[in-house]
Amino acid sequence: MEVHDQLRALLDEQGVTYKLLRHAxxxxxxxxxxxxxxxxxxxxxxxxxxxxxxxxKRANVLAVFPADRQADLDAIAQACGGKKASLASRELARELTGCEIGAIPPFTFNPDLELLVDSTLGQRYEEIVFNAGRLDASILMRADDYLRLVAPRTAPFSSERAAETASEPQAAAARS
Structure with missing residues (x-):
């Protein structure tokens, strides 16, 4: 079953109210x-x-945070009890999530992929929105429903975005 279908089935099974948005x-x-x-x-x-x-020993982590913030890889590593964190390759991300980069929802259906949610998610907006396993579909749902459903480990690992400069290509990748 495709991730999009798994996600919708989970939300439907749990009685979560959501809106499916189709778009370019x-x-x-x-x-x-x-x-x-x-x-x-x-x-x-x-x-x-x-x-x-x-x-x-390595851990695979799905780090979820508000899209207008930037992830701090050192803080992600620390929250997971690790020494260092890096972005997974496109191939590994696809293998662990079943999705292309940019379409990955904030859910994990793979026991080899741990979920870590930034403690600021859901604090500013009552609803969150995310690509639903596809680049042409998104789901809009209440943030408290998401947090209740996934019961994630949370930690502060994001900060306000700084202006990008040409000298920070890796940091820019974590922000985009």
């Missing part, structure tokens, strides 16, 4: 927010990270 295919936070007619900060952005726990 888009995976960039600012662009898809404009298409959806929502604030960028309502977006629940999901990054697949690899966290080095020890010299021979």
């Amino acid at each position: 295919a888009e995976g960039r936070s600012e662009a898809v927010a404009a298409i959806r007619g929502t604030a960028v900060g309502q977006g629940a952005k999901a990054l697949v990270c690899r966290v080095k726990i020890s010299s021979n």
Whole structure:
């Protein structure tokens, strides 16, 4: 079953009220927010990270945070009890989520992918919105329903975005 269908089945099974939004295919936070007619900060952005726990142990983490903020990889590593975190490759992200980068919802259906949600998610907006396993469909739902449903581990790991500069290409990748 495709991630989009798994996600909708889960929400339906749990009796969660949500709105399915169909739109032009888009995976960039600012662009898809404009298409959806929502604030960028309502977006629940999901990054697949690899966290080095020890010299021979790694954890795969789906880090979810408001799309108008930037992820701090060091804080993600610390929240997971690790030493260092990095973004997963496109191939690993696809393997762990079943989705292309930009379409990954803030849910994990893979036991090898731990969920970590930034403690600011849901604090500014009653509703969150996210790509629903596809670049051409999003789900809008109450933030408290999301948090109740996934019962995530939470930690502060995002901050307000700083202006991008040409000297920070890796940091820019964590922000986009």
